[in-house]
Amino acid sequence: MLHTVNKSAFDNSALGDCLAVVSPNDAVLLIENGVYGALDNSPSELAHIKNIKQLSASGTRFYVLQADCEARGLAESALLPAVTVVDDAGFVALAAEASAIQSWY
Amino acid sequence: MDKPSTNESTENESTDKPEDKDILLVFRHAPYGNALAREGLEAALACGAMGAKTSVLYINEGVWQLLEPQNSSAIDCKNQAAMASALPLYDVDAIWVDEDSLKQRNLTGADINAGKIINHTHVQTLLASSKRILSF
Amino acid sequence: MNFALLILGPPYSTQASASALRFARAALSGGHGIYRLFFYHDGVHNASALVSTTQDENNLPQQWSELIEQHQLDSVVCIAAATRRGVLNEQEAQRLGKAGSNLSADHEVSGLGQLVDASLSADRMITFG
Secondary structure, eight states: OEEEEOSOTTTOSHHHHHHTTOOTTOEEEEOGGGGGGGBOOTTSOOHHHHHHHHHHHTTOEEEEEHHHHHHTTOOGGGBOTTEEEEOHHHHHHHHHHSSOEEEEO | OOSOOSSHHHHTTTSOOGGGSEEEEEEOSOSSSSSHHHHHHHHHHHHHHTTOEEEEEEOGGGGGGGBSOOOGGGGTOOOHHHHHTTGGGGTOOEEEEEHHHHHHTTOOTTTBOSSEEEOHHHHHHHHHTOSOEEEO | OEEEEEEOOOTTTSSHHHHHHHHHHHHHHTTOEEEEEEEOGGGGGGGBTTOOOOTTSOOHHHHHHHHHHHHTOOEEEEHHHHHTTTOOOHHHHHHHTOSOOOBOTTSEEEOTHHHHHHHHHSSEEEEEO
16 A cells, blocks of 8 residues: 655654554655655664664665655755655556555644 | 454455445544544544445544543534544444554553554554545 | 545645645546545635735646646535635525635535545545645
């Protein structure tokens, strides 16, 4: 299934709540303010970054919406390697291929 | 229905009847602070009224909706817990409550007045087996 | 794929409606269908015919109207949610004895049954909240 998260990991539990229940088969798409959760913050490893890395290693796919990154001035190079940038068409494709969509907001 | 199963929802999908199609409503927000709890519940009641196989999952801040008793007249609002008790009347009997969310809030089964408490794995299975999710 | 969109956010105050609009446009460009748009909760404000913006800013309710007209989309505003937020069509305004109406004619006003039907009939249901 597809999970969308639109809140920043720094001020809202939405991403953490989502990561707590995602499965290896799932895809997670960060949109709107959710894209801040995709920033690579090494060396200080925040909980959500650790979780993204761990989940990614077991198969969960992570994405960010390009337009929202661009609007907020987040360069692709600043994002976690585990996260793939997709455009609006990519968002639609993820939604089409998923069994269902749960929105965390 | 004792626990959510992975295959249940796919078996009857070839028909067009509402009762053969499942809808899962996910309730993540506390009552009264905004209208999501109230309007999510109204949507669940509508699903039940139309004969759809409806499940509700209370998770994260949503578990506060089930705390009883609530005296909502103190803030001049409709009583969320009382509204939730109408779910079975609309044939919505699959009411699930996330165990981890209760624990994080120092709540137990004794504090909430409805629903079956399910563990993390069952929550994952419930989400994975749903084909239609309304997120509130 | 036939998508159903549940839109819960108002224009401008949050990004939900704008995100939903972009999704809808991308879905249609990609050859997918939109079974229904269902505006609920604060999303009902996207149906306001009274929203005006300055020249340099996009008008979200207008953009929704244009998309609905261009693609002949089925757009429904939940009557209960709209009424308690003061978003009324002419019929409702008269029935309730209100001074004016403000709901764009591109949207139909109906009950939650339309949301349930959309959930059951579309291939995918997605919430923008």
